Amino acid sequence: MKIALFATCIVDAMYPSTGRATVSILERLGHDVVFPAGQACCGQMHLNSGYFPEAVPVVRNHVEAFEAQDYDVAVAPSGSCVASVKHQHAMLARSIGDADLETRATAVGARTYELSALLTDVLGVTDAATQLGSWYPHRITYHPSCHGMRLLRLGDRQADLLRTVEGLELEPLPEADQCCGFGGTFSLKNSDVSSAMLADKNANIAATGAELCTGGDASCLMHIGGGLSRQGSTISTLHFAEILASTRDNPAPAPDALRGPARKTAHTTGKAG
Amino acid sequence: MSPTYLGMPGLPVYGDGNLHASEAFPAAARRELGNAQLRANLGHATHTIRDKRLRVVAELPDWEDLREAGSAIKASVMARLPELLEEFEKNFTARGGIIHWARDADEANGIVRDLIRDAGADEVVKVKSMATQEIGLNEYLEEQGISALETDLAELIVQLDHDKPSHILVPAIHKNRAQIREIFLREMPDVDPDLTDTPARLAEAARLHLRRKFLSAKVAISGANFALADTGTLAVVESEGNGRMCLTLPDTLITVMGVEKLLPSWTDLEVFMQLLPRSSTGERMNPYTSLWTGVTEGDGPQNVHLVLLDNGRSAALADEMGRSALHCIRCSACMNVCPVYERTGGHAYGSTYPGPIGAILSPLLTGITSEENASLPYASSLCGACYDACPVKINIPEILVHLRSEDVESRRGTTKVPGQMDVAMKAASWVMGSGRRMALAEKALPLGKLAAGPDRKIKKLPGMAAGWTQSRDIPAPPAQSFRDWWAKEHHDPGSEEHTELEEKA
Ligand code: SF4
Numbered sequence: 141m142k143i144a145l146f147a148t149c150i151v152d153a154m155y156p157s158t159g160r161a162t163v164s165i166l167e168r169l170g171h172d173v174v175f176p177a178g179q180a181c182c183g184q185m186h187l188n189s190g191y192f193p194e195a196v197p198v199v200r201n202h203v204e205a206f207e208a209q210d211y212d213v214a215v216a217p218s219g220s221c222v223a224s225v226k227h228q229h230a231m232l233a234r235s236i237g238d239a240d241l242e243t244r245a246t247a248v249g250a251r252t253y254e255l256s257a258l259l260t261d262v263l264g265v266t267d268a269a270t271q272l273g274s275w276y277p278h279r280i281t282y283h284p285s286c287h288g289m290r291l292l293r294l295g296d297r298q299a300d301l302l303r304t305v306e307g308l309e310l311e312p313l314p315e316a317d318q319c320c321g322f323g324g325t326f327s328l329k330n331s332d333v334s335s336a337m338l339a340d341k342n343a344n345i346a347a348t349g350a351e352l353c354t355g356g357d358a359s360c361l362m363h364i365g366g367g368l369s370r371q372g373s374t375i376s377t378l379h380f381a382e383i384l385a386s387t388r389d390n391p392a393p394a395p396d397a398l399r400g401p402a403r404k405t406a407h408t409t410g411k412a413g
Numbered sequence: 414m415s416p417t418y419l420g421m422p423g424l425p426v427y428g429d430g431n432l433h434a435s436e437a438f439p440a441a442a443r444r445e446l447g448n449a450q451l452r453a454n455l456g457h458a459t460h461t462i463r464d465k466r467l468r469v470v471a472e473l474p475d476w477e478d479l480r481e482a483g484s485a486i487k488a489s490v491m492a493r494l495p496e497l498l499e500e501f502e503k504n505f506t507a508r509g510g511i512i513h514w515a516r517d518a519d520e521a522n523g524i525v526r527d528l529i530r531d532a533g534a535d536e537v538v539k540v541k542s543m544a545t546q547e548i549g550l551n552e553y554l555e556e557q558g559i560s561a562l563e564t565d566l567a568e569l570i571v572q573l574d575h576d577k578p579s580h581i582l583v584p585a586i587h588k589n590r591a592q593i594r595e596i597f598l599r600e601m602p603d604v605d606p607d608l609t610d611t612p613a614r615l616a617e618a619a620r621l622h623l624r625r626k627f628l629s630a631k632v633a634i635s636g637a638n639f640a641l642a643d644t645g646t647l648a649v650v651e652s653e654g655n656g657r658m659c660l661t662l663p664d665t666l667i668t669v670m671g672v673e674k675l676l677p678s679w680t681d682l683e684v685f686m687q688l689l690p691r692s693s694t695g696e697r698m699n700p701y702t703s704l705w706t707g708v709t710e711g712d713g714p715q716n717v718h719l720v721l722l723d724n725g726r727s728a729a730l731a732d733e734m735g736r737s738a739l740h741c742i743r744c745s746a747c748m749n750v751c752p753v754y755e756r757t758g759g760h761a762y763g764s765t766y767p768g769p770i771g772a773i774l775s776p777l778l779t780g781i782t783s784e785e786n787a788s789l790p791y792a793s794s795l796c797g798a799c800y801d802a803c804p805v806k807i808n809i810p811e812i813l814v815h816l817r818s819e820d821v822e823s824r825r826g827t828t829k830v831p832g833q834m835d836v837a838m839k840a841a842s843w844v845m846g847s848g849r850r851m852a853l854a855e856k857a858l859p860l861g862k863l864a865a866g867p868d869r870k871i872k873k874l875p876g877m878a879a880g881w882t883q884s885r886d887i888p889a890p891p892a893q894s895f896r897d898w899w900a901k902e903h904h905d906p907g908s909e910e911h912t913e914l915e916e917k918a
Contacts, residue, residue: 149845152895153855154888159895175899181845188795190817191838197846205848290797319752323794325834330792331880332443336756337794338884366885369870 141263142172144211146202146252148221148358149181155358161385161392162217162255168272169263178205182216184224187232189325196236199229203241206248213262214252217381219288219356222254227291254288255381256297256356269306273387277307278395280383281350283341283364285357286319298356298380305383311348315340322363338367345375351395354380369399428725428778430518430548434763434785438792441761442753451587451758458586459749465695466746466802472697473687482684484806487740490675491730497642497675498721504645508707510717515669517724518548524720525550525634525667526557532665532716534559534632538623540649540656541565542636543581543743544669544722546765550634561634562626564655566619573600579759579767582693582745587758590615623655633659633714637670638742639685640719643678646706647719650689650699657703666705666714671722673730673739685742688804692744725778734815735777740805741770747799747809753792762789769799773812781819790816833877848896855894 143166147159166173183198202225206214216222226249233242259265268274282302288294303310321327321337341364345353351374355361358379365377376398386392434441445451470476490497502512515521529537537554539545539561551561551572563572567585571578574596578584585593594610601622608618635656639648647668649656660666676682690699708717730736748754748768759767763785764775772789779786790813799809821835831839844854871887873879881887 147895149851152851153858154890156891156893156895156898160898163899175896175903176848177896177900178848180848180851183845186838186842186845188814188817189834189838190790190814190819190821191842192818192821194838194842197842201846201848286794286796286798290801317798319794319796319798321752321794323796326791326794327885328834328877328880330439330442330753331883332439332446333753333756333792334794334880335884336446337752362888363885366881366887369886369888370872370884 141213142174142211143258144206144209144214145173145175146179146182146206146214146216146221146225147175148216148218150358150362151217154362155379158217158358158379158381161379161382162215164385165255165259165272165381166215169265171263174209174211176205176209178208180205182221182224182229183232184220184228185324187224187228188323192232192235195232199232199245200241203229203245203248206252207244212251213258214248215255215258216252217255217356217379218358219254219285219292219294220359222252222257223287223291225249225252254292254294254356256288256294256301257292259301259384260297265301266304268301268304268384272384274305274384275307275388276305276383276386276392278352279309279311279350280352280354280395281311281313281345281348282316282380283313283320283345283353283355283360284316285355285360288356289317294356301384302354302380305386308383311350313348313353314344316344318344320360320364322360324359327363335367338363342367342371342373346373350375352376352378352398354378354383356380374399426516426723426725427728427780427783428517428547428723430724431546431765432725432775432779432786433783434775434789436763437785437788438761438763439788441763442757442792445757445761448758450589452756454587454589455755455758458583459755462583462695462749466692466749469691469695469697473691479684479687480804480806483688483742483804484737484740486676486681486684487805488737490677491673491736491739494672494675494730497677498672501640501642501645501675504643505647505707505719506645508645510645510707510719513718513720515720515722515724521548521669521720521722521724522550522553525669526554526559528665528667528718529554529559529632532632534630534665536626536630537561537632537634538626538630538659538663539563539568540633540635540659541568541584541651542634542669543765544636544671545634546578547671548669548722548724550669562623562630564623564626564659565651566616566653566655569619569623570596573597577760578765580745580748581743581759581766581768587760623658627655627658627662630659630663632665632667633663635660635666635668637668637674637719638689639682640670640675641677641679641682642675644706646679646704648682648702648704650686651701651703652694652696652699654701657701660703660705661713664714665716665718667718667720669720669722671724672726689742689744692742692746692802692804725780728780729774729777732777735773735812737807738770738773738777738809738812740807741774742805743770744804746802746804747807750798750802751793752796752798753794757792762792764789769793769809769813770807773809773816776816777812781816782823787820787823790814790820837877852894852896855896858890858894 183195186195229245320341321334327334361377376395382392513524570585580586590610637647638650690696754768762771776786869889874882
């Protein structure tokens with residue numbers, strides 16, 4: 141299958157190892173990954189902050205970048221970005237009365253998947269250890285991000301995949317379905333409330349006794365990890381794609397290495413071109 | 414009787430009353446966040462109701478169909494509101510009721526005052542009602558020398574404490590038992606000085622206090638949960654029975670109700686009587702449902718009045734995207750699941766309507782240009798819990814985003830100097846509107862390392878980002894973007910062209 145990767149702006153710029161992990165997983169399953177170079181961002185930040193006119197060029201760019209490519213499905217390692225592509229792009233096009241863009245955005249949205257949904261529903265991955273060689277011998281906990289949980293209805297797909305990783309112990313997170321308080325510009329505009337939500341989330345994470353917290357959205361993990369780091373916590377964060385991509389031969393960094401100063405990068409695809 | 418007007422006014426008339434915040438949400442929230450007792454009380458109460466609600470909702474196999482039905486009935490009511498109001502008026506009047514139309518809070522308050530004076534009363538008993546709180550009726554009547562006694566236990570507690578409700582269903586949610594005991598001892602004449610804080614003793618004290626009033630009051634004031642157009646019937650749903658005392662004992666009954674509370678017929682009520690109790694108190698059925706249709710000679714109130722309140726509802730109705738906020742049946746499920754409400758409490762919203770529904774309803778009723786209310790649509794992380802909980806499926810997150818865009822547009826129209834956020838959004842739009850520009854911007858990212866300390870973490874940022882670094886670090890950006898890596902790894906000419914393939918790690 142030919143799969144177009146939407147890396148999302150935050151993965152592209154801040155967490156490239158999550159993008160590399162996604163490529164690695166898909167290639168290991170024998171699929172052909174393409175990266176539509178014109179891609180930039182889903183426009184969620186503009187849309188959710190109410191900057192609709194500013195969102196238009198961003199959404200248009202995404203639609204153009206992805207419809208120009210010949211691929212079977214598109215994938216992104218981010219529930220919120222996929223939710224934006226699936227639920228907000230056509231709505232924005234409709235609001236500016238651009239019927240053509242609406243049709244095209246709907247078509248792109250229809251074949252865009254969040255990573256765990258693609259792996260589970262389309263690619264038939266049921267056991268990460270045997271199908272992907274996933275190995276990550278650590279005690280972790282998992283935060284299901286709001287948009288994946290409520291807009292995409294991902295259910296237990298991410299956690300179910302994590303449970304099949306060899307060596308991994310998954311600790312249940314109390315009040316897992318509570319928002320971490322990120323919310324994009326909410327964390328800037330209502331920083332105090334956001335910090336209070338984060339403090340409760342991180343107290344719940346600490347209560348699990350896990351070494352690391354994983355999830356499906358780089359932005360939520362940046363928020364959670366940023367708070368843990370400020371508190372001087374020993375718990376680190378890592379995207380679930382990087383855990384699935386981790387193998388005995390090419391392991392993802394261990395939790396203690398992740399919070400250290402020099403974060404090592406791992407799991408390249410091994411494909412030289 | 415004030416003149417009847419039907420149909421939508423040409424220009425939307427915005428509402429007034431207790432719908433305006435007096436300070437912006439972030440500032441009010443900061444103050445409330447500092448109140449540890451409030452947070453503990455709220456956290457405990459919302460978690461309890463939340464769990465109860467989930468249990469009883471799970472019992473109904475057709476819950477999702479019920480929500481769908483509730484939403485569809487309300488949407489059809491909004492689509493033909495003028496016609497339904499006429500039908501209701503005809504039937505209500507035919508059965509001896511009298512209708513008054515009020516455009517805003519002032520008109521409604523004036524009508525109620527005149528009716529009380531006509532009845533020769535200077536004291537009234539009240540059934541818990543959001544509409545009368547919205548128009549500030551109690552405060553207004555007090556100024557006019559009429560005392561209005563709240564008979565709902567929680568409302569009574571808040572009233573005795575000279576406080577404001579902080580939740581639409583549990584107005585005293587921010588107070589615990591010990592605090593309530595103190596209020597009773599301080600404010601209730603004739604209270605047993607040995608009163609303890611056990612719930613039964615507190616309820617008994619309130620009962621004795623209220624019973625005297627029920628038996629002497631000549632006028633009662635209520636709200637209404639539903640109005641049935643086909644028979645001209647009003648309905649009040651409650652838990653304690655004090656409402657029924659008010660609705661049956663006094664001679665004059667004045668109901669104040671928002672025009673959106675209408676349902677086409679009795680058969681529609683069935684859907685809402687399943688949705689409302691389960692969503693609000695987590696009960697299968699509420700203890701008291703009172704329905705009344707006009708006047709019955711020799712039984713119950715002989716003067717039955719209804720004040721139909723607009724107060725910004727026409728304006729909300731005119732907003733195609735926001736209209737569905739009027740579907741709200743005031744169950745409070747959205748606030749019980751809202752992480753922002755849970756931590757800041759109802760007072761932070763500055764309006765009779767707090768929580769997620771308040772964050773959209775207050776600006777819809779008053780207009781987004783109302784300055785402090787313009788901060789309300791941002792009081793949400795858009796986590797979506799409210800939409801999931803809402804029994805009539807109001808897509809609150811979508812309306813929040815819609816109102817944010819209205820706010821941005823309205824400021825664009827008025828402010829000359831764009832704010833930091835405006836500038837940042839515009840710049841980001843330019844960068845993120847093209848893969849090539851994004852790639853170029855990413856070249857500058859390693860510069861971010863300059864802002865990072867020796868541990869490769871950014872701990873302090875200026876301007877609007879300062880809020881973030883107040884409690885969170887930001888990792889230093891990586892040496893190489895994903896895009897660059899891909900281009901190098903795959904010798905992808907397409908990406909090469911976009912990233913110019915120069916690595917500056
Ligand atoms: S918006 Fe929905 S959940 Fe919130 S109070 Fe109204 S009906 Fe209940």
